[in-house]
Amino acid sequence: MKxxxxxxxxxxxxxxxxxxxxxxxxxxxLRVTASAICGSDLHLYNGYMPTMKxxxxxxxxxMGIVEATGPEVRKVRVGDRVAVPFNIACGSCEPCMRxxxxxxxxxxxxxxxxxxxxxxxCAALFGYSHLFGGYSGGQAEYVRVPFADVGCLQIPDEIDxxxxxxxxxxxxxxxxxxxxxxxxxxxxxxxxxxxxxxxxAIRSAFLLGADDVIAIDRISERxxxxxxxxxxxxxxxxxxxxxxxxxxxxxxxxxxxxxxxxMEAHGRTPDAVIDxxxxxxxxxxxxxxxxxxAIHACGKGGTLSVPGVYGGFIDKMPMGTxxxxxxxLRTGQTHTHRxxxxxxxxxxxxxxxxxxxxxxxxxxxxxxxxxxxxxxHEDNFVKSFLRPSAFTQGEVSxxxxxxxxxxxxxx
Amino acid sequence: xxxRNTAFSLFAAGAAAGLTLTYVTRSARARMRKPIAQxxxxxxxxxxxxxxxxxxxxxxxxxxxxxxxxxxxxxxLHDAPDGRGTEMHLxxxxxxxxxxxxxxxxxxxLLEAGEIPTGRRYAA
Numbered sequence: 001m002k003x004x005x006x007x008x009x010x011x012x013x014x015x016x017x018x019x020x021x022x023x024x025x026x027x028x029x030l031r032v033t034a035s036a037i038c039g040s041d042l043h044l045y046n047g048y049m050p051t052m053k054x055x056x057x058x059x060x061x062x063m064g065i066v067e068a069t070g071p072e073v074r075k076v077r078v079g080d081r082v083a084v085p086f087n088i089a090c091g092s093c094e095p096c097m098r099x100x101x102x103x104x105x106x107x108x109x110x111x112x113x114x115x116x117x118x119x120x121x122c123a124a125l126f127g128y129s130h131l132f133g134g135y136s137g138g139q140a141e142y143v144r145v146p147f148a149d150v151g152c153l154q155i156p157d158e159i160d161x162x163x164x165x166x167x168x169x170x171x172x173x174x175x176x177x178x179x180x181x182x183x184x185x186x187x188x189x190x191x192x193x194x195x196x197x198x199x200x201a202i203r204s205a206f207l208l209g210a211d212d213v214i215a216i217d218r219i220s221e222r223x224x225x226x227x228x229x230x231x232x233x234x235x236x237x238x239x240x241x242x243x244x245x246x247x248x249x250x251x252x253x254x255x256x257x258x259x260x261x262x263m264e265a266h267g268r269t270p271d272a273v274i275d276x277x278x279x280x281x282x283x284x285x286x287x288x289x290x291x292x293x294a295i296h297a298c299g300k301g302g303t304l305s306v307p308g309v310y311g312g313f314i315d316k317m318p319m320g321t322x323x324x325x326x327x328x329l330r331t332g333q334t335h336t337h338r339x340x341x342x343x344x345x346x347x348x349x350x351x352x353x354x355x356x357x358x359x360x361x362x363x364x365x366x367x368x369x370x371x372x373x374x375x376x377h378e379d380n381f382v383k384s385f386l387r388p389s390a391f392t393q394g395e396v397s398x399x400x401x402x403x404x405x406x407x408x409x410x411x
Numbered sequence: 412x413x414x415r416n417t418a419f420s421l422f423a424a425g426a427a428a429g430l431t432l433t434y435v436t437r438s439a440r441a442r443m444r445k446p447i448a449q450x451x452x453x454x455x456x457x458x459x460x461x462x463x464x465x466x467x468x469x470x471x472x473x474x475x476x477x478x479x480x481x482x483x484x485x486x487x488l489h490d491a492p493d494g495r496g497t498e499m500h501l502x503x504x505x506x507x508x509x510x511x512x513x514x515x516x517x518x519x520x521l522l523e524a525g526e527i528p529t530g531r532r533y534a535a
Contacts, residue, residue, distance in 0.1 A: 017532075018532065018533050019533070020532045020533060021532070021533040021534055023529055023531060023533070023534060024526040024527075024528070024529065025525065025526055026524070026525065026526060057532070072525060072526075088528075090520075090523060090524035090528075091524075092454065092523045092524050092525075093454055093519075093523050093524070094452070094454045094495060094496065097454065105519065105523070106516075106519065106520045106523055106524040106528060107524075107528050108528065109527075109528045109529050109530050110530070111513075111516055112509045112512060112513055112516075115509075115512070116509075124528065124530070130530070133528070133530045134530030134531075135530045136530075136532045144532055146528060147524070
């Protein structure tokens with residue numbers, strides 16, 4: 001099969017590799033019909049996540065059709081069209097039973113490695129380094145899905161791939177970020193980063209009843225997309241973000257701040273410059289400029305919600321500010337399984353159409369070019385939608401028509 | 412004078428290396444002699460865990476190899492509070508704490524999830 005293979009920092013290639021097989025009784029093999037590049041894939045692309053090995057298959061946002069199942073798979077059947085959450089959960093350990101799916105005890109075969117770094121291991125992830133299990137990802141023609149009955153969500157025919165795909169990560173991630181803010185009527189939510197997760201956090205905040213959302217970024221097209229959702233915007237290269245937020249909230253500050261940026265934050269303040277230098281010298285893993293800013297900007301007694309990925313250690317953490325203002329910090333990998341079904345219902349009811357985020361339709365072969373565009377913020381890139389070439393050339397079905405129409409409309 | 416200094420330096424370096432080697436060997440031997448205890452909570456009933464550990468075949472799968480059976484120093488099962496499952500306390504000699512945790516993790520995965528997870532894409 002063809003797959004997107006990581007070879008090193010900023011070096012991904014489409015190559016032929018051996019097809020996946022059913023290895024465990026709860027496995028399924030999926031023929032991938034659609035996948036995407038996530039903002040967090042850029043941390044791998046840019047070489048900031050440890051324990052990647054040349055030859056690893058990337059991709060944790062994918063959906064497809066079940067081709068084979070293991071002997072213990074009961075609910076999922078060959079031929080089912082399913083979306084698969086980016087984290088892998090066994091469904092039977094204590095965290096899974098508490099619906100904290102991203103904390104699954106049993107899915108990470110390299111738990112000892114994660115335990116050394118984090119104290120305890122969290123769930124494994126598809127295509128996201130050996131620290132998180134070393135599972136092959138879904139930017140491929142086929143993928144092995146462990147615990148298929150727990151992860152696979154059947155997608156009804158009336159929902160096309162473009163609307164269903166983002167249930168696998170960015171939509172639930174943005175939604176959980178907003179839900180973590182415990183939004184009440186009248187609340188003002190500030191969202192840093194208007195990439196895909198930020199866009200879904202903005203829309204989810206409104207869905208959950210926020211009165212006002214303020215979106216912060218420096219890329220005009222992304223700010224425009226945020227304004228289309230009803231948010232007010234701040235271009236952080238043009239104004240002082242703290243002053244602007246103070247003024248826009250009548251001096252109260254946002255009731256909650258969402259950091260959708262994570263470990264590769266940009267900024268021009270001294271702390272951001274020092275972070276960049278230390279990260280380049282591998283003296284610090286994460287550039288936490290946005291997190292510090294959000295802590296500073298957040299109103300008294302407010303909530304910090306952090307869906308942006310952080311990998312290890314940060315310094316200059318303003319713990320005193322968190323303490324003195326009585327802030328609450330809520331974070332973690334998304335419990336994707338918990339949100340997929342209710343969010344699918346919202347899509348079905350027409351409350352939201354996640355395909356608004358797609359700016360680039362392509363095939364698997366386009367992935368290296370798209371990684372580059374995404375990393376450099378070129379060509380107004382926000383989100384890709386990738387079809388394996390075999391699928392687009394040989395199989396024109398109801399699942400592709402909408403994509404072709406959208407591509408034609410954009411041209 | 413110079414020759415005396417060199418001889419003294421060589422003697423000091425040799426003595427330091429010898430002491431270090433003795434310390435490392437002794438502490439390694441002590442580690443081998445002293446059992447290391449680890450624990451894990453398994454979200455299932457005590458009866459199920461008991462029948463698992465009593466089955467030699469199943470325990471061999473969890474231990475990884477037959478020699479490790481003899482390394483078990485102590486194996487205790489306790490009820491976890493509030494019906495949260497069964498605590499398995501395992502002390503073994505001759506292997507490190509992370510290896511013991513891996514044994515416990517395999518027991519837990521087999522009992523809870525019914526399989527040992529693997530990140531491989533195809534059979535080796």
